[in-house]
Amino acid sequence: MEGSAHAMFWSRKLEAFGRGWYKFSRNPLSIIGLVAVLLVSFLATFAPFVAPYPKHAGVFVNFAEASQPPSLKHLFGTDVVGRDILSRIFFGFRFSLMLGVVVLTLVVPPGVILGLTAGYFKGTWIDTVIMRITDIFVALPALILALAICSVLSPNIFHAMIAVSLMWWPWYTRLVYGLSSSLRNEFFVQAAEVTGASRLHILFKEILPNCLSPIFTKMSLDMGWVILIGASLSFVGLGVQPPKPGLGTMIADGRIYMPDQWWLTVFPAVAIMLVVLGFNLLGDGLRDLFAVEEV
């Protein structure tokens, strides 16, 4: 009996995957988003092996080849000190994705847990305390907070991550608060309570699984936003510091050479657009994927 139970379990999982893919792939834009994200992730992960000039990502100078427009040798051209832009963009993706991943990792678990708890205990002091603290953080002006933090501590990517995290977590709390406070009245939650399930079980095994789809969708869309904010911080000099190849940093560096050496800014900007758009389309696709189906 156990063997066949296992077999059934995995065959169900496979079927669920197939059905999920069907729903996701109905919209071609979702596929484009997925491909874009996968491409960027691949390039970021394997940058040292895939980039034509990996050394250009670090300290490197070659004035002979400086300020070259796009050519066969340098597909996206070179910058003012002779570094290959294409390779630097691959490495720049690393910073972007790392920022996104780290921020979301820092932000999502506490945000979600606070939202779950506040929603379940809606109407009590627990709800009031958590949500008012959340309101305070939401009220802080985001970019200014980031600027303040990075000015006080030394400006680098890590402090940029802290800054962005501090302004980001309340949105997850709010999202999950709404979901949790309505889900706690569902019959299946009450059935578990009547049977004697612990609060922990109810929060994490009954309510949370029903919140995952909006959470994952938001996470995907947020990757795009976090990357944009990171690029903005780098652009104003508070994020990735030169000579490191942050996408925003590259745009800042090339700004003064516009419009003659357009490739210095245009390609990093398009790269940012690719990443952000990819995550947005992927997020939309995830929303379709998670829609609970009715037959």
Add this chain to the structure above:
Amino acid sequence: MVETILTVNDLKKHFPTSRGTVKAIDGITFSIKEGETLGLVGESGSGKSTVAYTLVGIYQPTAGEIVFKGQDISKDFSKRLKSLKKDIQIVFQDPGSSLNPRRSIKQILELPLKIHHIPGNREGVEQVAKLLEMVELPFDYLYKYPQAIGGGEKQMVAVARALATNPSFVVLDEPTSALDVSVQAKIINLLMRLQQRLNLTYLFITHDLSLMRNVATRVAIMYLGKICEVARAAEFFQNPMHPYTQMLLSSIPVVSDEEEILKPKKILSRGEIPSPVNVPPGCSFHMRCPEGMELCSQVDPGTVEVGEEHTVRCHLFQGAEIAASASQGEE
């Protein structure tokens, strides 16, 4: 001698809202014997679902007491003993939302077993498989999710879940209202068989009087938070006393001429069902009652016994008692 397993005394549940206090239950008294099925009938606003939820501990009573197997259990689930939660269970009205769509049938059925440490084999599959068998569902439903099965089958899973802890008392809140008639027949038959086999006591709530006729041992009818009439099933349907009972019985659609004859004379229902925030003074039914007397708009009637195990709450039947107590007062 059959024991009384549950007694409810002057139970009240009020909900304070911005528009006023909703008196969902406003003083009800009844008892249930072991092994019997007490039917609870009423329309929206009657409070029947609130009774269900208060009995299983979702709500804390505002006043009154609930005595189960000799113990006072008039508290909500956060204050109840774990062993009590094993013994009293509920099947909810809407199969669509009584099962968590993100958990498999196996996980849903395992939960009560795990909470109360009911032994099974290591994986828990054997125990759960037995439950599925009890409600006549196939083994391969274990790993299905609620969306993949029909409404009737979801309810059967809900029944299996309720029975997993081997309770003595099960509250069934409109378990088949959302289902088609042939599926309903299957589930009701299953519930009756299980009741026999496991010696269960049921509180069966439904608005379907034809169903009630075939399921309940005794029937209680509620209107705006109060019980209007209680009687043994046959007596309730053959000899309804309360005007509301008669009105309800005369409105039900039946499928044969034989049944048509059994219905009381047609009483055209008038007016809307008032909201439990705005309970009319005196008898809560007086505005729609075809027999309304002046007394009815002023004084709330008490409950009077009019036959064996047959009680009614209506001024029409107070005459005998009032006359008797008046003559006693004079002496």
Add this chain to the structure above:
Amino acid sequence: MIAPLLEIKNLHVGFDIYGGHLKVLDGVTFAVEKGAKVGLVGETGCGKTTAMKSVVRILPIPPGKLTEGEIFFKERDLLRVNLKKVRGVKGKGISMIFQDPTAALNPVFTIGRQLMDVVKYSKGAGETQVKDTIRNRAINALKDVAMPDPERIMENYPIQLSGGMRQRVCIAMALVTGSELLIADEPTTSLDVTIQDQVLRLLGNLVEEKRNSTILITHSLGIVREWTDRVYVMYAGSMVEAAPTKGLFSNPLHPYTQGLLKAVPKLSGEGMAEGVPGRIPNYLNPPSGCRFHPRCPYVMSICRQERPPFFNAGSDHQVACFLYKE
């Protein structure tokens, strides 16, 4: 021979989903005469809502697909006519009342506003659309459905009304258009029994007065028996029996109809009969021949091979069952 007001001939509708194609409607044939009160009975999943949505052309076309069949309204083929013209028919010829009046009414507009919107698009919209005329017509519609204090109701929002009152507003909206065919899809399922009685009584009176035709879709056999003249029983995507109401209840012929009637709990208290054994078929891979054959106590070998057409069984009573082949 007057042609029926609405006639559906051999309608086949399917849906494309993951895993294949759901063949839901498998040749539905159905007719409503002028002034008739027709009941359409069937359990969940039999396709009755799909059929009605096809008539009113509100079926979502992908994933839905009308593969075959014709729908005639006043002798015009609704399926071949272009959608713009159909909209003209829908508002003025056919109107629908849905199951959940709360969902059918827009919560952010007053009753008056919603009613008047419908009046504007209804028959006689050619007349001078003076605001007062529209308002009066709306108030009269509310009076027709026995709403207490119609002037005040006009200013109310749906949330301020009870379920029964909301459904009456929906009925008013459906009738004010002056349409000839009213389709009511489970109009009283969400209402209490006493209110249900009131609403159905009202609907019956109005229909007789205005001589509309109605299709009452429901899974409650009791309601059908009290409120219709003719009944169609539907199972798994096709009609299995059609008869005058009295005839169907006194003499149910199709095994499914018999099973359904047996399964209804009786007021006489004889105990619960067993329901129809088995489950409704999987539309991805429906049974061959007669779709009911796996559950039928009288199944014969022909039932597994061929789909039974309607056979005549006397006085306007038709059954789709080989037991009655003559």
